[in-house]
Amino acid sequence: MNLRLIWFLKNLRSFDVKKVIVLFVVLFLFAACEKSGEEIANVNGKKITKADFENDVANLPPQYKAMASSPDVKKAIIENLVMTELLLQEAEKQGLFKDPDVKKSLEMQKNEIILNAEAEIQMLKNQKKNAEKTAKKEVAIRELIEGRDFLDVATKEEDLRGQYDSYAESSKARNPGAEIPEYSDVREDIRLATARQKWLEELREKAEITVNESFISEEGSDFEKQLQGIQIQ
Structure with a gap:
């Protein structure tokens, strides 16, 4: 002891x-x-x-x-x-x-490690700062999208079948020997994906959304520039 x-x-x-x-x-x-x-x-x-x-x-x-x-x-x-x-x-x-x-190579390697560490620290600081917002996003996605069956969203059988046929055709074109699952085996997956996408599109259509196109054309955000400008102390 x-x-x-x-x-x-x-x-x-x-x-x-x-x-x-x-x-x-x-x-x-x-x-x-x-x-x-x-x-x-x-x-x-x-x-x-x-x-x-x-x-x-x-x-x-x-x-x-x-x-x-x-x-x-x-x-x-x-x-x-x-x-x-x-x-x-x-x-x-x-x-x-x-x-x-x-020695020169060693110094360059050391500086690269420090730069990467500084970038990692900055990223972690931002994660901590935005923790609540990020958590809300993840919970919203899980509860509203991943945790739903979307049976309340109407889908047409011909649309589901059409998506399956397109998938089967493109799969065979890429790989003639590929095994294509039966429609009945994947129908529910296709329905769920279709209903989910339809629900999201309807949600977007009901919202008032504007996008700053000038921001998209900018070369880099302030955060990216900040990371690029990190100096070795």
């Missing part, structure tokens, strides 16, 4: 509640720091820590982060960290980073 935890348990009764809570938080933070520094691999005496592993996981695309807890993926990530460390050590050994051309 952790020595700090043993000491904490022995002296628990002598503290008031507030001090106990503060002490517990401090001990928790110490434990977290120790765990982050936990060695998970070693390359020629250079430690690779759990924090290094977590940094690599943090840079993974969202769909892959959930997989990082599996032993196979952990092993692959650690192997990548090991090989990267080996390459870094070999580069240092060869004096690679002292070469003028390599």
Whole structure:
């Protein structure tokens, strides 16, 4: 058992509640720091820590982060960290980073990473700023479009059949050997898509909408120009 935890348990009764809570938080933070520094691999005496592993996981695309807890993926990530460390050590050994051309390339790469990070930070700031508006949009789409069957919107059977025939004809033209599903198998999908589109068109027709055409012709928005003008500090 952790020595700090043993000491904490022995002296628990002598503290008031507030001090106990503060002490517990401090001990928790110490434990977290120790765990982050936990060695998970070693390359020629250079430690690779759990924090290094977590940094690599943090840079993974969202769909892959959930997989990082599996032993196979952990092993692959650690192997990548090991090989990267080996390459870094070999580069240092060869004096690679002292070469003028390599130093120039290194500086360019660093600046590109910083630029990308600045752009990402700006994007995240905008996401946070517009969080409520974005959430409302997503809920509106989910509830009004994705969550409806649109049975209250009238569709004509001949229109549905016509769309199917057009789809089948174009599919065969692109790929003569393609298997075309039966109309009965896809009719409901066609009806739903048709009814949804009809409902959206009717919604638009009832609204008063104006579009600033001059904005469309502009080369870039202020936000895009701001991103392009980010300076390396």
